[in-house]
Amino acid sequence: MGIDLGTANTLVYVRDRGIVIDEPSVVAINTRNDQIIAVGIEAQRMVGKSPAHIAVSRPLVDGVISDFEVTERMLRHFIEKVHREGFSIIPRPRIVIGIPLGVTEVERKAVEDASISAGAREVFLIEEPMAAAIGARLPIQDASGNMIVDIGGGTTEIAVISLGGVVTWKSLRMAGDRMDQDIIQYAREHFNILLGERTAETIKKKIASAIDLPEPLESKIRGRDLISGLPKEVSINSNQIREAINRSLRAILEGVKSTIENTPPELVADIYSRGIVLSGGGALLRGLDRLISDETKIPVHISDDPLTAVARGAGIILEDLENLKDVLSPSTKDNALSN
Ligand SMILES: Nc1ncnc2c1ncn2[C@@H]1O[C@H](COP(=O)(O)OP(=O)(O)OP(=O)(O)O)[C@@H](O)[C@H]1O
Ligand SMILES: [Mg+2]
Numbered sequence: 001m002g003i004d005l006g007t008a009n010t011l012v013y014v015r016d017r018g019i020v021i022d023e024p025s026v027v028a029i030n031t032r033n034d035q036i037i038a039v040g041i042e043a044q045r046m047v048g049k050s051p052a053h054i055a056v057s058r059p060l061v062d063g064v065i066s067d068f069e070v071t072e073r074m075l076r077h078f079i080e081k082v083h084r085e086g087f088s089i090i091p092r093p094r095i096v097i098g099i100p101l102g103v104t105e106v107e108r109k110a111v112e113d114a115s116i117s118a119g120a121r122e123v124f125l126i127e128e129p130m131a132a133a134i135g136a137r138l139p140i141q142d143a144s145g146n147m148i149v150d151i152g153g154g155t156t157e158i159a160v161i162s163l164g165g166v167v168t169w170k171s172l173r174m175a176g177d178r179m180d181q182d183i184i185q186y187a188r189e190h191f192n193i194l195l196g197e198r199t200a201e202t203i204k205k206k207i208a209s210a211i212d213l214p215e216p217l218e219s220k221i222r223g224r225d226l227i228s229g230l231p232k233e234v235s236i237n238s239n240q241i242r243e244a245i246n247r248s249l250r251a252i253l254e255g256v257k258s259t260i261e262n263t264p265p266e267l268v269a270d271i272y273s274r275g276i277v278l279s280g281g282g283a284l285l286r287g288l289d290r291l292i293s294d295e296t297k298i299p300v301h302i303s304d305d306p307l308t309a310v311a312r313g314a315g316i317i318l319e320d321l322e323n324l325k326d327v328l329s330p331s332t333k334d335n336a337l338s339n
Helices: 068-084 105-117 128-135 176-191 197-207 238-261 265-274 288-296 306-319 321-327 332-338
Strands: 002-005 009-014 018-024 027-030 035-039 054-057 094-099 122-127 146-151 156-162 165-172 218-225 231-237 276-279 300-302
Touching: 002 068, 002 128, 002 306, 009 068, 009 306, 018 068, 018 306, 027 068, 035 068, 068 105, 094 105, 094 128, 094 306, 105 122, 105 332, 122 128, 122 306, 122 321, 128 146, 128 156, 128 165, 128 276, 128 306, 128 321, 146 238, 146 265, 156 238, 156 265, 165 238, 176 197, 176 231, 176 238, 197 218, 197 231, 197 238, 231 238, 238 288, 276 288, 276 306, 288 300, 306 321
Parallel strands: 002 094, 094 122, 146 276, 276 300
Antiparallel strands: 002 009, 009 018, 027 035, 027 054, 146 156, 156 165, 218 231
């Protein structure tokens, strides 16, 4: 199985089947008896709507495991679901799983341990932008610069890859979730209205734009009036949302620019001719490709199906481990042996 254990979404790719699970990384637990009530889509529906004894949580924060036990239970749930639905007959699968760039040993080990205790026989780690680049079918093993920017829920991973390895990179612990928070803050400051996270995300997907639109899109948002405490509805348009998320967009741009600045000139020349590839859910933000190409003067392409690039990349590696084992990230066990 190839797994993209993301802050926002978890995807599972099964050999010869493709992506069989694509659900939010959310778990609902009954705290009275510690039983799992729901995982994934079903748990997502409960966000912000649960009574006191139901804890709805996202076990990953900024791309890394923040609640080990809940992550393990979530992974176990998804692996068992794959078996229950007959997508795989191997009870203890080999797993290729993505990790952000620059995570600590402790964070890497947490992913390995969670995978093993969730039922994996063997775990291989892959850096997420490498998986995304493979999923986007970039020629990562060539001696040429491939630049990928994966914008997820919790992390923005920027990498230049050549000869099967990451040459220069930057990992920002901010991405789509931060934009949702920006929108919440903007609504509070400009409209005195308190929005829920899901409302903010919905409005972002619906009308947000990274560039000014000649004819702004408009939508209504509902939340609680901070003064009266009562429900309130206001209209908001895409230019206002752009203003709200501007700081986050700037941070992504700065990350891209500084990565290019640190990249050796031969590779920069390749990137100029091939362009930058965007993946992750953030790649779907209206106009983000335009913004990045305007600011860097480099063409920008959005990968096909950007939300599934990491999982498909992990799947491709799994199906061709012999040829692609060099692109894997070393396991914490290898280090234990060499130290
Ligand atoms: N059409 C869209 N416009 C803007 N943002 C979007 C759109 N669709 C999804 N997103 C955002 O993409 C993010 C989820 O992307 P993705 O599934 O790639 O993240 P992830 O892999 O779970 O997170 P990470 O890689 O940070 O661990 C969310 O913040 C979501 O709001
Ligand atoms: Mg991701």
